[in-house]
Amino acid sequence: MLAATGGLLTVTAGTAEAAVTSASPVFQRTFYANTTFSGTPRKTDCDSVIDQNWGAGAPATGLPSNDFGVRWTVTRDFGSGGPFQFAAEARDGIRVYLDGVRKIDLWKNVSTSQTKTANVTVPSGSHTLRIDYVNWTGAANVKFTYKPRTSADADKVKPLTPSGTSLSYSSYSAKFSWAANKELDLAGYRVYRRLKGSAYPPEPLATTTSTSYTDTTLPKTGATYYYEVRAFDRAGNESAGTADMALTTADRTAPAAPKGVEKNWAMGNVENVSLFWDGNTEPDLAGYRVYRSIGKPVAVTPANLVSGSTPVSGPGFREALPQTGDWYYYVVTAVDIHGNESAPSGATNEFMTQDRTPPAETALNARAEESEAGITLTWDASEATSEDFVGYRVYRSSAPRTEGKTRELVGEHVRGTSFTDRTATPGTTYHYWVVAADEAGCQGAPSVDMEMHAQGNTTAPPAVSGLTVTPSENGVSLSWEASDDPGLDHYKILRGRLVDGKWAYKPLLDPGNFQPWKFTGTRHHDLTTAHGEQVRYAVIAVDLYGNALTPEGGATTAEVTELDLRPDADATPAATGAPLTTLGAQSYGDHGWISWISSPEADESGHRPTGLNVYRWNPDTHVFDKLNATPLPREDGGYWDAAMPQGTTSFYRVTVVFDDGTETGATQTAVAAD
Template sequence: MKPARTAAATAVGLATVGTLLGGATATASAATTCTAPVYQRQLFANTTFKGTPRKTDCDSAIDQSWSGAPASGLPKDGFGVRWTVTRDFGSGGPFTLTAAGLDGIRVYLDGVRKVDLWKDTSKAVSRTVDVTVPKGRHTLRIDHVNWTGAAKVKFGYAPRTSASADKVAPLAPGGAAVSYDSATGRARTTWSKNKEMDLAGYRVYRRPQGSSFGATPLATTGSTSYTDSSLPADGRTYYYEVRAYDRAGNVSAGSADQGVTTADRTAPERVSGVAVRASTAGNVVSWQASSAKDLDHYELWASRGGEPDPDGPEFLLSADHTDATAEVGTAYTYTVQAVDTAGNISPVSAPVTAARPAASAVAAPAGLTGTPADAATRLDWTPSGDPAVTGYRVYRRTVHNGGWTPLGTTATASFADTSAPRGKSYYYVTAVDGDGAESAPSAEPAVERLTPATATGPAAPRLTLVSTGIPARSPVVLTAAPGAGDENRLLQGYSWEIEGACGGSGVNLSATGDISWKPPYNGPCTATVYAVDAYGRQSGQGSSLEFFVGR
């Protein structure tokens, strides 16, 4: 009798493999090598699986019945059929094995028997068992024998997908890679297909460099690639990560991060806070500093009568500028744009307009000098001697072409700048007449200030013992220097006290820091030294040295 598989069995078999084995299908053939999840099937002319199989082919599903011999050359009774498949189970986890047969059927996982329905019976037998499959590659083997009569066999395996049963997270997706199209600004992330049989999909995450991945994915997909069309074009580096999740809700660890550096097409925001103040030194334009992290410079545009400056804009690093070339009495309109390192230019700011005033007829101050000290920079100049002068106005800037800031007005020919910053500052002074008009600016001295103004006194000095008065009655020599953090502070000098064998000198002041005296007798000696700043403030704590003088 010829072997036959019923149409119903064939349909059920294909449906089963589509559900349980990822939809792979294969037709029986003479090939002896079968690609998982397709089974290799061997048919034997005995029930002990001894000798060489009479036939070897591939089978996409185990759901068959025979009323006679299963293949040519096999008996209708007393034959055996063996199916094997080796496949990757991914992270593994809980599975269900379902087996039914007439006559006998046995199921093995990696050689360990999991189902044993091995009897000659006239009634079909079946069993369902739950097993835990470790991660990675494993082999299923299904043995079926028919001793007499009709033969039936059916087998299937599937992951258990309830959240209560499956606590095993999928494996992290492998093979992640990302490519970036600078023309479109899109990034395409790809990865290898996950081996999980209960895979539900993938979640794609994105983060900028220096940040962490958030809880919400950028996208969820069932494919093994994703194209990000929402990537900012700001020149920053962004990283992508992919996580797999299964039908029980378990989520894998992330794939290896893959980064792309975007083309920067994002312009800085429009410059705000633009203001202009007209003075006899020129039109002073200022604005709020740009928040762009990749700011390169500002472009300050000036126009007169609606005509832009033919020389083009001023290229500036600071957020202010003095237009000293503006003509007196002529209205100038100014706008500002920020430019980043990629050359992107912000929208044009709101315009501001001013006209440079004519200087008062009173003479400008002369002989302006600046003297830096610890708590202030002192400015002095020669009074103009003009009875029309009612006072003087002082200006400062810290960038050679930056904007001038008015510091205050004084009736005398001196001024103390207590807010002077560290570094170089530029100053000028104008004379103010009875109408409040200002003269032309004085000359601009530059003052280098190494120590910014401070409300506290100096730190305790550092001492070096040069000579300890040995041999007896030879001089003791100390050298004092500014304390840590005060290396550039301007000091009057050092106040020092000695006691013990050193003598009892009382309080002395050394302007140079070199302290020397002869001790009156031999023995232990203590010297305590304080730093004194330019305003007479003494360090809160002195520095002491203890040593022995004489022999």
């Protein structure tokens, strides 16, 4: 099977015909079910960073947790090369090779991570790194990095001379470009300029990390200038200069920048704009050029020119604004008959528009199919893109889109090229279509209408595996392996007790809505008091159609006996019962709330209750500690235990005190604190 995950290509076992290509500098990673890297890899994918900790588990599905090997390879251009630092850390073995030559060798079964750093000189050009890692037994982790050594005393290697230079001259500016160097320690480039007949100065004209530089400081004298660029690294080494590139400047005097443009403004949303400015007085004036952009400053570029190739003859300009929801700004330049263009004018105030422009993205070649995961819609990536695109919307209807029936939005902000509808009702026919949306809510052209009859299924996901249940002082911890059923929606957990010799189950309830809890992870701690009871848990995978096994029908179950933290049988006050209608206990953060409803108003002798005493079992001293100094008022309805022990079960006993000083027996309650 071929799968794309996070932009990386993965090939699992059984698909040897599918090739994996990892673009440099990404590593190609192969997994082996042995420590000799022999046979066909069980899995191949791409890995941008070698930093994994698999613990005691397997590194991937289908591989063992011990006696496995992982190999990373990458071939990349190191430019001029130079001194590098290779750093390795692993449990168990790791070997690092450069062009087949071993540079690091830590090859033994260890229980703790071993590390090693090697200083390596990498020659110039392309070279291959290979990292072999094996785990024989126990926990597995591996990390490898390589980086240039950039101190001046270590790195004496100059960068390669930049290549691919080009020089152009436009609007009295020179744009000097070159191809990027491949050095990993490259710090940037220095651009030099000299006048014909003179040498290059010691100081550069400009320093940049870009691969181009636009020189706007050239005099307009008709003189010839030469350019070269040199690369430099973080150690201060500088390459040789490139071959001279020459240009001759134009000898022109541009008109003055038009004035008064910045006075133009309008209120509210604008559909049409009219600009006016003061006229220039140059005798060789040919006209004006008007530029527009959605930000300031407005760049005087062909892309922003809105007045056309022929200059505007007078000091005014009108046009309809694109209704894109942007704020537009204008500048104006003056042009003479020789083609000289002035500096731009001041920018206008903003002209606001309302976004009525749909996004350019289109879901082409859309198709639909049903699987256990639901109804999946797939389409081709759009060649056209929009800056304000926020994602595709997926609509569903009981009738074709063209009939205008009620539609249902089932997917929104979909950035990829697929969407799975997991809410389709089996036995229902749906029509789907996909449409792009932008930030303003404008929608583009819809995809084709896709008719699908939801078949659904009645097959329950298989029983989960790896279920473990572990008792603790405040409940039972459960963990299980993730189900690989493609239609999995959630898990549910049942807690069973023996009733008349049979297991009776109840689902764990979501405390937010008191409905059966839908679990999406593979761990849960059942916070329950430790009464020493024998219970049985069932963890059941449920698919999107509600199909699920039962404990009697093959679902995975596990029995556990809770820890028994109950008080001693002869502890006092004795749990013979207090005159209370209800008694309960709850945990709120690090506090406990013991609540009651007291009854009756008087005992058989006519003595009236005056208060209550609250006791908490101390498992260290085997005594019930009294928590209140004086009897608590009945009307309080409860007691805050600010010192309630955490991570365990606390047992409380509450007694009633009458006006003759007598104290009743106790009623017991318990609470488990997280």
